[in-house]
Amino acid sequence: SQQGEEDPQALSIQEGENATMNCSYKTSINNLQWYRQNSGRGLVHLILIRSNEREKHSGRLRVTLDTSKKSSSLLITASRAADTASYFCATGNDMRFGAGTRLTVKP
Amino acid sequence: DAEITQSPRHKITETGRQVTLACHQTWNHNNMFWYRQDLGHGLRLIHYSYGVHDTNKGEVSDGYSVSRSNTEDLPLTLESAASSQTSVYFCASSELPMGGELFFGEGSRLTVL
Numbered sequence: 001s002q003q004g005e006e007d008p009q010a011l012s013i014q015e016g017e018n019a020t021m022n023c024s025y026k027t028s029i030n031n032l033q034w035y036r037q038n039s040g041r042g043l044v045h046l047i048l049i050r051s052n053e054r055e056k057h058s059g060r061l062r063v064t065l066d067t068s069k070k071s072s073s074l075l076i077t078a079s080r081a082a083d084t085a086s087y088f089c090a091t092g093n094d095m096r097f098g099a100g101t102r103l104t105v106k107p
Numbered sequence: 108d109a110e111i112t113q114s115p116r117h118k119i120t121e122t123g124r125q126v127t128l129a130c131h132q133t134w135n136h137n138n139m140f141w142y143r144q145d146l147g148h149g150l151r152l153i154h155y156s157y158g159v160h161d162t163n164k165g166e167v168s169d170g171y172s173v174s175r176s177n178t179e180d181l182p183l184t185l186e187s188a189a190s191s192q193t194s195v196y197f198c199a200s201s202e203l204p205m206g207g208e209l210f211f212g213e214g215s216r217l218t219v220l
Binding site for chain 1: 152
């Protein structure tokens with residue numbers, strides 16, 4: 001069974017728009033991580049947010065964590081065509097991944 | 108630069124054959140992991156190792172085995188390949204045993220006919 005569940009499954013936006021994807025999880029966590037996967041490639045770590053943090057920024061990425069709702073969101077601002085990829089959250093000591101959100105950014 | 112490499116990148120085999128997927132990392136990480144990725148299931152953990160001679164079962168370990176004879180390598184063996192094992196396999200390593208940043212290989216696409 002998956003620990004993290006991303007929503008939506010797919011998202012299509014225009015270049016320059018913001019993209020928001022969400023992750024819900026079931027059990028208590030120490031941290032939550034977001035990864036990106038370009039088509040046909042391995043996953044790449046984007047950002048880690050600890051359970052005692054509510055928000056974290058890295059460049060155009062903003063991650064929030066609400067442990068009371070067991071949810072996290074990843075916001076990509078001013079999206080670019082190169083942001084087209086699948087995005088996954090991973091939680092728990094056993095690093096369970098969801099099925100991912102497939103983001104398409106149209107030029 | 109440190110890296111993690113998988114081989115082969117693509118393999119086609121027949122049902123019942125033994126298959127070994129190689130994973131080699133130069134990060135000097137003690138912790139290594141094997142996942143499989145299937146549409147609609149995300150990544151599922153197969154086996155993991157916290158160090159030399161240590162191996163542990165993950166969520167979907169049936170039909171798979173691993174061995175860890177050194178820090179750099181964690182080969183994944185399918186003892187008798189089944190069509191249900193057609194998938195993309197990813198190896199990863201981490202500085203931390205669990206909950207740490209994972210560094211992934213590029214994946215091995217296995218087709219079992």
